[in-house]
Amino acid sequence: MTKNIGIKVNEPKRECEDRNCPFHGGLSIRGKLFDGKVTGDKAKQTITLTKEEPIYFTKFKRYARGKSIIHAHVPGCIDVVSGDHVLTAECRPISKSVSYVVIEVKA
Numbered sequence: 001m002t003k004n005i006g007i008k009v010n011e012p013k014r015e016c017e018d019r020n021c022p023f024h025g026g027l028s029i030r031g032k033l034f035d036g037k038v039t040g041d042k043a044k045q046t047i048t049l050t051k052e053e054p055i056y057f058t059k060f061k062r063y064a065r066g067k068s069i070i071h072a073h074v075p076g077c078i079d080v081v082s083g084d085h086v087l088t089a090e091c092r093p094i095s096k097s098v099s100y101v102v103i104e105v106k107a
C-alpha cells in the first residue's frame with residue numbers, strides 16, 4: 001500500500017521493499033524541498049544534484065556564484081538516470097551525507 005507523504009506528487013506505480021522509502025517504508029519527510037537536474041547517478045541508490053545559488057558578501061556588496069552538491073536517496077520504486085529533473089524532499093539523515101530522498105521524477 002502506498003502511504004500519503006503529505007505532498008501532492010505522482011505516486012510510484014510499483015511497490016518496493018525499501019526501508020528508506022517515503023511511500024512504502026518507514027521514512028518520513030520534513031523540512032525543505034529541492035528540485036533540480038540529476039548530475040550524477042554512479043552510486044547505488046544515491047544521486048547527486050547541483051544547487052547553484054548566489055552568495056552575498058556584505059564587505060564588497062556583491063554576489064558570488066555559489067555551488068553545492070546535494071546527495072539524495074533513490075527509493076526502490078523510482079528509476080532515476082543522470083539528466084532527469086527530480087523533486088527531492090528533506091528527511092532524516094540516511095547516511096553521513098544523504099539527507100534528501102527523491103519523491104518524484106518530472107517529465
Ligand SMILES: [Zn+2]
Nearest residue numbers: 016021024077
Ligand atoms: Zn517505494
